[in-house]
Amino acid sequence: AQAFVRIEIEDINDNQPVFEQAVYVTSISSHTQPGTEIINVVATDRDSGIYGLVTYEISSGDPHGRFSIDPQFGIIRTKKQLDHETQSEYTLHIAAEDCGSPPLTSLLMLDSLAVKIVILDINDNSPSFTSSSHSYVMEDVEVGFLVHHIIAKDPDEGRNGQVTYHILSGNENKAFVLDKITGLLTTAQPLDHEIQECYSLTVMALDDGSPALSATQVLTIIVLDVNDETPIFLKQLYETAVHENQDPGEFVTKVEAVDSDAGLNSLLRYEILPGPGYEKFKINSDSGELATTASLDRETQEVFSIKGSPSRSSTAQLTLMVLDENDHNPLFAKIQYQISVREDLEEGSAILDLFASDEDDGLNGEVTYSLIDDTFGAFAIDSVTGSIVTTKALDRETKSQYTFRAVASDCSSHFPRSTTVSVVVHIDDVNDNDPVFLQNPIRAFVPAETPVNETVLTVRVEDVDLGSNGAVVFSLMTVETVFRIDAKTGDIILQEPLTSKDFSTQLLVMVADQGISPRTATAMVIIFTEEQEEEISFTHSLYEASVPENSAAGRH
Numbered sequence: 001a002q003a004f005v006r007i008e009i010e011d012i013n014d015n016q017p018v019f020e021q022a023v024y025v026t027s028i029s030s031h032t033q034p035g036t037e038i039i040n041v042v043a044t045d046r047d048s049g050i051y052g053l054v055t056y057e058i059s060s061g062d063p064h065g066r067f068s069i070d071p072q073f074g075i076i077r078t079k080k081q082l083d084h085e086t087q088s089e090y091t092l093h094i095a096a097e098d099c100g101s102p103p104l105t106s107l108l109m110l111d112s113l114a115v116k117i118v119i120l121d122i123n124d125n126s127p128s129f130t131s132s133s134h135s136y137v138m139e140d141v142e143v144g145f146l147v148h149h150i151i152a153k154d155p156d157e158g159r160n161g162q163v164t165y166h167i168l169s170g171n172e173n174k175a176f177v178l179d180k181i182t183g184l185l186t187t188a189q190p191l192d193h194e195i196q197e198c199y200s201l202t203v204m205a206l207d208d209g210s211p212a213l214s215a216t217q218v219l220t221i222i223v224l225d226v227n228d229e230t231p232i233f234l235k236q237l238y239e240t241a242v243h244e245n246q247d248p249g250e251f252v253t254k255v256e257a258v259d260s261d262a263g264l265n266s267l268l269r270y271e272i273l274p275g276p277g278y279e280k281f282k283i284n285s286d287s288g289e290l291a292t293t294a295s296l297d298r299e300t301q302e303v304f305s306i307k308g309s310p311s312r313s314s315t316a317q318l319t320l321m322v323l324d325e326n327d328h329n330p331l332f333a334k335i336q337y338q339i340s341v342r343e344d345l346e347e348g349s350a351i352l353d354l355f356a357s358d359e360d361d362g363l364n365g366e367v368t369y370s371l372i373d374d375t376f377g378a379f380a381i382d383s384v385t386g387s388i389v390t391t392k393a394l395d396r397e398t399k400s401q402y403t404f405r406a407v408a409s410d411c412s413s414h415f416p417r418s419t420t421v422s423v424v425v426h427i428d429d430v431n432d433n434d435p436v437f438l439q440n441p442i443r444a445f446v447p448a449e450t451p452v453n454e455t456v457l458t459v460r461v462e463d464v465d466l467g468s469n470g471a472v473v474f475s476l477m478t479v480e481t482v483f484r485i486d487a488k489t490g491d492i493i494l495q496e497p498l499t500s501k502d503f504s505t506q507l508l509v510m511v512a513d514q515g516i517s518p519r520t521a522t523a524m525v526i527i528f529t530e531e532q533e534e535e536i537s538f539t540h541s542l543y544e545a546s547v548p549e550n551s552a553a554g555r556h
Contacts, residue, residue, distance in 0.1 A: 013051035013100030017043040019113040027118035030084045038067070041074040041113055043096030043106060050099040061092040067117070069094065076115060084121040085155040091116050123160035123209025127152040129217045131183075139193040140226045147176065147221060150183035152205030160209040168202040168216065175199065176221075185219075193225040194260035225262035233257045241321040244298040252281065252290040277301060298322040299359040326364040330356035330408035332421045337406075340426040343396040351379075354386035356408030356419060363411040372420070373404035379425070381406060388423070396427040397464045431469035431515030435461045441524035442509075448501040448529045450494055456483070457525065459490035461511045468514040477508040477522065485509060492525065504528035 019041065026039045045052040056074040058067060066080045067090070076092070094113040097105040106113070135148035154161040164180045176199070177188040185201075199221040206214040233255060240253040257268055269285045272278050280294045303321055333355065341351045358365040369386040371379065376399065381388045388406070402425040409418035437459065444457040463470040473487045482496050482505065492507070507525040512518045 011048045011051060013047050013098060013102075013104060015046040015051075015098075016104040017045040017054045017096035017098055017106050019043045019094075019096060019106065022113065024113065024115045025118070026115070027120050028078070028082070029120045030082055030122045030124060032078050032082060034078050034080055036078045038076045038078060038117060039115060041069075041076065041094055041115060043074070043113070045096075045098045045104075047098060047100065053099040054096050055099070057095050057097070059093045059095040061090055061115075066090070067092060076117075082119050083124075084119045084157070085125060087119065088121070088157075089116065089118045121157040121160060123156055123207065123211070123213055125154055125156045125160075126213040127154040127163045127205035127207055127215045129203075129205060129215060133217055134220050134222070135185075136222045136224055137187070137191065138224045138226055139191045141187060141191065143187050143190060145187045146184060147187060148185040148219065150178070150185060150203055150205075150217075150219065152183070152215060152217075154205075154207045154213075156207065156209065160207055162208040163205050164208070166204045166206060168204050170199055170201040170218075172196065172199065176201065178203070191223050193223045193262060194229055197223050197225070197262070199223070225265055227261055227265040229260040229265075231257040231259040231268055239321070241323045242292070242296065243323045243325055244296045245325045245327055246292065246295060248293050248295060250292045252292060255283075255288045255290065257288070275305065296322045298325070298361060299328065323361075326360055326410060326412040326415060326417060328359045328365075329417045329419045330358040330367045330410055331419060332356045332408060334421065336422040336424065338424045338426065340428045341390075341394070342430055343394045343427045344430045344432065345390055345394060347390055347392055350387050350389050351425065352388045352423065354381070354388065354406055354408070354421070354423075356386070356421075358408075358410050360410065360412075363413065366411040367408050368411060370407045370409070371404055372407055375402055375404050378402060379404070394427050396429050396466070397433060400427050401425065402427075429466035429469055431465055431513060431517060431519060433463060433465045433469075434519045435463040435472050435511045435513055435521045437461055437511070437521060437523040439523075441526055443526045443528075444492070446494070446498070446503075446527050446529055448498045448503065450498065452494055452497060454494050455491045456494055456527065457492040459485070459492065459509055459511070459523065459525065461490060461521070463513050463519075465513060465515070471514045472511045473514065475510050475512070477510050480505075480507060483507060483527070492527075498529060501529050 020043070024039055024041055028038055041056065043054050043056070045054050055071045056069050057071060058069050066078065066082060067076055068079045069076045092115040094115055095105055096113070097103045129150070129152045131149060131151040137145065137147045150165055152163050152165070154163050165178055165183045166180060167176070167178050173189055175187065175189045175191065176185055178185050201219045201221065202216055203219050204214050204216050206212055234257065238253055238255055242250055242252055255270065259265065259268055270283050270288045271285060272281060272283050280292060280296065281290055282293050283290050301322070337352060337354070339352050345351070354369060356367050358367050368383045369381050370383060371381050378390060378392055378394060379388055379402065380391050404423055405420045406423050407418050407420050410416050439460065442457065442459060446456045450456060459474060461472050463472055474485045474490045475487060476485050482494065483492050484495050485492050505527050507527065508522055509525050510520055510522045512520040
């Protein structure tokens with residue numbers, strides 16, 4: 001007989017789970033959202049029943065818990081946002097374990113699964129600048145000088161991390177040029193601190209991703225000063241004035257210069273350049289204040305021209321006018337004036353022009369004239385011109401000399417000064433007076449026995465004129481043989497003996513001065529020998545004569 005025996009072999013948990021592949025490799029984008037399925041790993045267990053049921057877990061390679069695995073189905077998912085720049089790939093070790101008791105695991109059999117997950121880069125990072133935002137450059141560098149190296153980093157890979165550089169704004173006058181590949185910034189134009197001492201360049205770093213990402217930075221470039229500017233005076237010519245006779249140290253003026261350089265290069269020092277009169281002044285080297293070192297005298301030097309200079313070097317000219325003080329008296333050319341004038345000058349005639357000089361200036365040097373002392377109404381002076389004129393007819397015989405003082409005064413409004421001078425006016429004689437007999441008629445008694453050549457009488461005459469105008473000569477106007485007259489002395493001298501004791505005669509005596517136009521006078525001389533009074537009688541009771549007009553004075 002045949003019998004079938006069914007023997008059931010009871011399973012024991014003697015097989016560990018085995019993965020279908022030893023290594024899984026996959027890649028995902030950095031943009032993959034949490035919960036996204038990445039890969040499904042499968043392990044099999046030849047045991048049956050619960051001994052063949054497999055569960056999965058991540059045993060290592062994910063310390064930060066960025067992934068999860070479905071324990072039943074082996075599906076690996078993202079758990080957190082991934083970042084290529086933080087970690088570009090992960091190697092997860094997956095363990096498969098059955099449900100036996102005790103369970104068997106693939107790790108115990110050295111049969112674990114390695115899952116390599118590559119995080120693909122995306123352009124999710126903008127460039128960031130690592131170089132300084134400030135740079136310094138001297139203003140005298142040559143064109144092409146390296147000013148700054150601009151550096152920006154982009155953690156993305158490939159083209160996403162390739163950076164180029166660009167100037168967006170602030171590059172006035174195209175002063176700089178930027179190499180877009182290297183980031184080297186160099187000068188393209190000469191720099192000048194005095195024109196522009198600071199540039200603010202807005203610089204962009206741009207990656208090559210799609211779409212491209214960028215970053216900007218304001219780069220401040222300070223142009224450092226060098227001493228390349230010449231100081232400039234605010235004025236090329238300074239004009240001022242000071243009073244003379246002031247004590248040394250008198251403030252004159254302040255000169256001022258500017259220097260467009262900066263810092264120590266703009267600090268100025270002033271000095272006076274050598275020149276005429278410069279030793280009379282000093283200048284404060286720091287402030288530019290000018291003062292005197294000696295008392296000034298306008299009459300010695302009225303104008304000073306001073307040149308000053310700061311250290312690097314500009315010059316300006318100062319014209320200094322010394323203002324007058326009334327420190328000089330008017331001065332006449334002489335200490336005394338003597339003049340002779342004819343007595344027949346007409347009233348109002350100028351006899352002398354006085355002039356006094358005054359070295360002072362303006363009203364201090366303007367002179368007016370006046371007379372002091374009594375001139376007896378004969379003279380006056382023009383206060384402006386100093387001309388002395390007669391104010392009445394002169395008469396030497398009344399007053400032959402005038403002595404008075406003239407005053408020259410300046411016109412200062414404060415403490416005017418003056419000088420006096422003596423003026424002596426001599427009145428020269430003119431023949432304006434006739435000779436005058438001291439007695440007319442003249443009677444003389446002459447004894448009959450008077451000897452010949454005896455002076456019987458002297459005729460006395462007075463002429464108040466001077467010199468030849470007052471010197472007289474005598475003559476007899478009729479022919480006479482008994483007597484003669486001495487022309488100089490006026491002596492009447494007996495020339496012949498008298499013929500009788502009752503002799504008498506009448507002599508007509510003429511006297512004439514010796515002026516250019518002589519003036520004359522006549523007198524009657526009666527000579528007799530009797531002692532009794534004789535009555536004087538004219539020969540005629542009426543005398544008549546004719547005289548041509550325009551006859552010269554003194555004509556007989």
